[in-house]
Amino acid sequence: MAETKRHDELQGEIVHEYDGIEEADNALPLWWLAIFYGAIVFGIGYYFFYEGYKVEPVGRAAYDQEMAAQAAAAPEVTAEQLVALGEDDVAVAAGRAVFAANCVACHDQEAQGKIGPNLTDAYWIHGGSAMDIHHTIEQGYSAKGMPAWGASLGADAVNQAVAYVLSIRGTNVEGKEAQGELYAPEGVTTEAQEPSPSGEPVVDAGADASATGEPTADESALAEPATDVEDSTVESAETPTSE
Numbered sequence: 001m002a003e004t005k006r007h008d009e010l011q012g013e014i015v016h017e018y019d020g021i022e023e024a025d026n027a028l029p030l031w032w033l034a035i036f037y038g039a040i041v042f043g044i045g046y047y048f049f050y051e052g053y054k055v056e057p058v059g060r061a062a063y064d065q066e067m068a069a070q071a072a073a074a075p076e077v078t079a080e081q082l083v084a085l086g087e088d089d090v091a092v093a094a095g096r097a098v099f100a101a102n103c104v105a106c107h108d109q110e111a112q113g114k115i116g117p118n119l120t121d122a123y124w125i126h127g128g129s130a131m132d133i134h135h136t137i138e139q140g141y142s143a144k145g146m147p148a149w150g151a152s153l154g155a156d157a158v159n160q161a162v163a164y165v166l167s168i169r170g171t172n173v174e175g176k177e178a179q180g181e182l183y184a185p186e187g188v189t190t191e192a193q194e195p196s197p198s199g200e201p202v203v204d205a206g207a208d209a210s211a212t213g214e215p216t217a218d219e220s221a222l223a224e225p226a227t228d229v230e231d232s233t234v235e236s237a238e239t240p241t242s243e
């Protein structure tokens with residue numbers, strides 16, 4: 001192959017030419033060399049920092065460490081905290097804003113229900129306790145059309161949304177028909193637990209033993225604590241009872 005060397009105006013001396021493709025040999029620009037040698041120096045430093053001496057964890061170890069730190073920083077919310085938030089005007093107002101921004105499309109303006117169920121009635125598909133509602137909002141029931149909000153809203157906004165739902169729970173806004181099971185909120189005494197008209201304490205509405213004769217000493221002793229335990233559905237799991 002005949003090499004016809006020529007001098008190019010822009011590229012300078014052409015040292016090779018193959019099939020019309022020309023190669024010149026000029027000094028590389030300084031900025032290019034700086035990046036090139038800089039990358040080599042950085043690479044060596046990086047290797048010793050992360051792999052050689054393991055000053056900081058990388059990859060899976062870094063991920064695990066971060067997750068552990070996050071889990072420690074955000075402790076599980078308790079029913080007591082949620083119930084307290086439901087009585088806190090600031091949290092409820094914040095929850096109303098979260099609701100207006102994210103939930104009205106399906107549950108409607110007053111939470112009276114549209115695509116999603118009415119959240120103001122006493123009937124709940126997935127349970128009406130503070131922890132049930134928290135679980136529903138955080139984890140969702142995506143197969144049934146209720147999205148999970150934990151990841152997109154974050155723990156605080158989820159808790160505020162729970163506070164708002166707790167504050168409107170049982171307000172019975174006219175709307176979508178009731179769905180699910182009747183739920184008696186924490187602390188509300190149901191008919192069955194109230195003393196019968198005769199003044200006899202009714203331990204268990206279903207059991208006919210106490211309805212017939214005088215309550216035995218054992219039964220009267222049971223009557224009080226039994227009522228307490230049944231009142232505080234979810235809370236009873238957290239707060240130690242006399243039992």
Ligand code: HEC
Pocket residue numbers: 098099102103104105106107115116117119123124125126127133136137141144145146147149161162165179180
């Ligand atoms: C895309 C529509 C949609 C959006 C948006 C939505 N929901 Fe729902 N939601 C539903 C549906 C559908 C259900 C019923 C699921 C079922 O039948 O199991 C539901 C159920 C619920 C329940 C349980 C009701 C019960 O009876 O147990 C709560 C609480 C709830 N949503 C709260 C919220 C909150 C708070 C938001 C906003 C952060 C929200 N939802 C946003 C569709 C939606």
